[in-house]
Amino acid sequence: MREPGVGWYPIAATSDLPLRHVFHGQLLGRELAVWRADDGYVNVWENRCLHRGARLSIGINDGQELKCQYHGWRYANRTAGCTYIPAHPADAPARTIRNRIFPVEERYGLVWSSAIGTEELPAIPALEGGPFLPLRGIVVNAPSAGVVEQLRWYRFQPIGAAGGDAAEITLDEADERMIVLRSRQNGAETVGVFLVQPVDSRRSVIRGVLKGAVQDAERMAVLRHHNERLSKLGDAVEHRAEREPLPPALELAYERLAPELAEMPELATSGRKAALRVTIARKWLTAEGIVAFELRPLTGLLPSFQPGAHLDVHLPNGLIRQYSLINAPGESGSYVIGVKREASSRGGSQLLHDTVREGDVLAISEPRNNFPLRRDARRTIFIAGGIGITPLLAMAQTLEHAALGYELNYLAENRERLAFPERLALLGDRVKTHLGLSPEAAQGLMRGLLSGYRPHVQVYICGPGPMLDAARRIAAEQGWPENAVHFEYFKNTRVIEASTTFEVALARSCVTVSVPAGKSILEVIRENGIEIASSCEQGACGTCVATLLEGEPFHQDVYLSEGEKLSGTKILTCVSRAKSARLVLDL
Amino acid sequence: MIALYDYELSGNCYKVRLLLSFLKIEYGTIPVEFYPGREHKSEWFLRINPLGQLPVIDDAGFALRDAQAILVYLASRYDPSRLWYPRSDPKLLGEIGQWLAFADAITATASAARLHDGLFYELDVMAARVGAHRLFRILDEHLWFREQEDRDWICNASHPTVADIACFPYIMLSEEGGISRQDYPSIRRWCDRFKRINGFIVMPGIFPTSPAVAA
Numbered sequence A: 001m002r003e004p005g006v007g008w009y010p011i012a013a014t015s016d017l018p019l020r021h022v023f024h025g026q027l028l029g030r031e032l033a034v035w036r037a038d039d040g041y042v043n044v045w046e047n048r049c050l051h052r053g054a055r056l057s058i059g060i061n062d063g064q065e066l067k068c069q070y071h072g073w074r075y076a077n078r079t080a081g082c083t084y085i086p087a088h089p090a091d092a093p094a095r096t097i098r099n100r101i102f103p104v105e106e107r108y109g110l111v112w113s114s115a116i117g118t119e120e121l122p123a124i125p126a127l128e129g130g131p132f133l134p135l136r137g138i139v140v141n142a143p144s145a146g147v148v149e150q151l152r153w154y155r156f157q158p159i160g161a162a163g164g165d166a167a168e169i170t171l172d173e174a175d176e177r178m179i180v181l182r183s184r185q186n187g188a189e190t191v192g193v194f195l196v197q198p199v200d201s202r203r204s205v206i207r208g209v210l211k212g213a214v215q216d217a218e219r220m221a222v223l224r225h226h227n228e229r230l231s232k233l234g235d236a237v238e239h240r241a242e243r244e245p246l247p248p249a250l251e252l253a254y255e256r257l258a259p260e261l262a263e264m265p266e267l268a269t270s271g272r273k274a275a276l277r278v279t280i281a282r283k284w285l286t287a288e289g290i291v292a293f294e295l296r297p298l299t300g301l302l303p304s305f306q307p308g309a310h311l312d313v314h315l316p317n318g319l320i321r322q323y324s325l326i327n328a329p330g331e332s333g334s335y336v337i338g339v340k341r342e343a344s345s346r347g348g349s350q351l352l353h354d355t356v357r358e359g360d361v362l363a364i365s366e367p368r369n370n371f372p373l374r375r376d377a378r379r380t381i382f383i384a385g386g387i388g389i390t391p392l393l394a395m396a397q398t399l400e401h402a403a404l405g406y407e408l409n410y411l412a413e414n415r416e417r418l419a420f421p422e423r424l425a426l427l428g429d430r431v432k433t434h435l436g437l438s439p440e441a442a443q444g445l446m447r448g449l450l451s452g453y454r455p456h457v458q459v460y461i462c463g464p465g466p467m468l469d470a471a472r473r474i475a476a477e478q479g480w481p482e483n484a485v486h487f488e489y490f491k492n493t494r495v496i497e498a499s500t501t502f503e504v505a506l507a508r509s510c511v512t513v514s515v516p517a518g519k520s521i522l523e524v525i526r527e528n529g530i531e532i533a534s535s536c537e538q539g540a541c542g543t544c545v546a547t548l549l550e551g552e553p554f555h556q557d558v559y560l561s562e563g564e565k566l567s568g569t570k571i572l573t574c575v576s577r578a579k580s581a582r583l584v585l586d587l
Numbered sequence B: 001m002i003a004l005y006d007y008e009l010s011g012n013c014y015k016v017r018l019l020l021s022f023l024k025i026e027y028g029t030i031p032v033e034f035y036p037g038r039e040h041k042s043e044w045f046l047r048i049n050p051l052g053q054l055p056v057i058d059d060a061g062f063a064l065r066d067a068q069a070i071l072v073y074l075a076s077r078y079d080p081s082r083l084w085y086p087r088s089d090p091k092l093l094g095e096i097g098q099w100l101a102f103a104d105a106i107t108a109t110a111s112a113a114r115l116h117d118g119l120f121y122e123l124d125v126m127a128a129r130v131g132a133h134r135l136f137r138i139l140d141e142h143l144w145f146r147e148q149e150d151r152d153w154i155c156n157a158s159h160p161t162v163a164d165i166a167c168f169p170y171i172m173l174s175e176e177g178g179i180s181r182q183d184y185p186s187i188r189r190w191c192d193r194f195k196r197i198n199g200f201i202v203m204p205g206i207f208p209t210s211p212a213v214a215a
Helices: A144-151 A216-242 A348-354 A386-401 A421-426 A439-449 A465-477 A521-527 A562-567 B011-022 B043-048 B067-078 B090-119 B125-148 B162-172 B185-195
Strands: A008-013 A022-027 A030-036 A042-046 A065-067 A074-076 A082-084 A104-107 A110-114 A132-134 A138-140 A168-174 A178-185 A188-200 A203-211 A276-287 A290-297 A310-314 A320-324 A335-340 A361-364 A379-385 A406-412 A431-435 A457-463 A485-489 A502-506 A511-515 A545-550 A570-572 A582-585 B002-006 B027-031 B056-059 B062-065
Touching: A008 A022, A008 A030, A008 A188, A008 A203, A022 A188, A022 B185, A042 A104, A042 A110, A132 A216, A138 A216, A144 A178, A144 A188, A144 A203, A144 A216, A203 A216, A216 B125, A290 A348, A310 A335, A320 A335, A320 A348, A320 A386, A335 A348, A335 A386, A379 A386, A379 A439, A379 A465, A386 A406, A386 A421, A386 A457, A406 A439, A439 A465, A457 A465, A465 A485, A502 A521, A511 A521, B002 B011, B011 B067, B011 B090, B011 B162, B056 B067, B062 B067, B067 B090, B067 B162, B090 B125, B090 B162, B125 B162, B125 B185, B162 B185
Parallel strands: A379 A406, A379 A457, A406 A431, A457 A485, A502 A582, B002 B027
Antiparallel strands: A008 A110, A022 A030, A030 A042, A065 A074, A074 A082, A104 A110, A132 A203, A138 A203, A168 A178, A178 A188, A188 A203, A276 A290, A276 A361, A290 A335, A310 A320, A310 A361, A502 A511, A545 A570, A545 A582, B002 B056, B056 B062
């Protein structure tokens, strides 16, 4: 006998979850928002938005994400990680903003979940080998124990002998949450499994499933037969329960935050971390010189991501490389990246192209987003050069799904070099390809695209360094403010000057360290046991940015905008140094 | 032009606004302050409707009261598709009449509970809630079997009718009267389908839903 409340219970019927609907469920007192994404995955979540506690069951299932009706926070399919907060359009939501999720299985036409316990959903032998017919769920305003007890005496006619009331009923199996009955008459025989879902301490749902196949008019007759008899049974239990004292309400424990999110990262000097292990589910040539990888988790769910996010891939030869996710919103079962073969490869792209195969395991970091997408622009212009398409493709798919105005300009050498053509095709005429342009022609094109700043328009650019430099210069000439022009460099081609010596005070940690020639601020901070996230470590991605409280920085990165550099409030600790003798960082 | 004597928070007025929107008919509104002004019981309004109830329409001098009656009139007169109130189908007309009466029963229970909770009406709110749950249980069962036959709407037609409009508002506002719809999953799905009807508009307390399925 299982302990009450432990293990799996049915919480809905498969037919309760049509596409784009949110089912309002409850199990053992805990309210659940249950929804099916367009990819078929069923999500079972705590029914409250992490922001103001509004019920997510009145939210909007857009097929890929669930949007809270109150202030529009969006949560990703599978992980329930927050992907967007409309009130903070320029920021990437923190990884800790993740709703509580519960395990889910779909079997025998029912959706199952479990609030306590980790064992697998046990099979119901009476229903194995199908076909089966799920009955209408009957709500009973009474504790589940009384409903289960009454079901022992439930009488029904077998399929094929609907008339009369003379069937012989035998009890095949019974426990505290399930009754299996067999009905026989004149050679007709039907097995019925009747499960009782404890909604809360005073309410239950009878979820019946018959073994057997039945079509059309007879199917409706069978469904009505059970609906009528189970409703009558439920009414009888309700009447009896009305005369009994109300059982106390179930007490619920609300997790404030999943433990792995609540933990502080351990102090370590190990540097960049590869927290995840993934297998290469698919590797394919998506364009000339560009290989795509679909990465699946070895176990569990992948952390949620936002458009513009990248991850570190730790390669078998020790190199660490950054690649942008090209996933569309809600595509949360795997990560997809595109890798261009670099002519001057130091072994990163070359290894991924030539050596790594499908089925191999890779170590990767959690996705990080230093290139967040605003969704409050009236129009968004994307300009991608070559492999720079990757983050912008993720963004374009997001705006396409949200039906927001955008255009995706894609510059490439020729048609064969256009990556992810199947995804581009889904975006239709929003995609404008510009093939084989000389640098001068490309600048002419960008001058046209960026002619005259218009308020409420945002520009996102990603591509080779010279193209980005030109685009940023043109945008500035045309009067675009810096906060409307977003860019991401693949790499920092500047020669990094590292010959100076200076002092760095870490205000929060109460530590002052001295940075010698040949070492970065980041390295020295880590050597002193202070953890700081980093990724590319060459001043391009922005992961190791720190707040500067005092001192004059010497910026050597390509991540910060000119305005940010002039303001003197931020510094990239991996490459930048000091012009003054001392810097004070908010670390 | 049609004039609607209207109160923003009234589900019965919302029924009329919904149909006018579905039929793309231009209209004007004459606001009547139901609460706290009690303007529907004022002398000038009682001359228009001696029952002192909203809504009332005035269609070029033809005045008509009662939400259900107005739905029947507007659909009969202004719906060229004839789908909202199919006058030539006697069985369907009978069904529609049956569910319009059901909608009135919803008003008498679910709407009454909402008036008690929201606008401090003195009435037996427990009885109103029990009555609403009884009706919702019946409608949920009805809609579940309709779904089993691949039918989306309350009546036996492939297009929604005025019966759907008449039942929708006070079901969708029931939680404002302390009546949860959690135990009525078929009603909840029907509400989603209703919100996807072309021309659907919202009112305070009623939210939109997502488009049906990606293209």
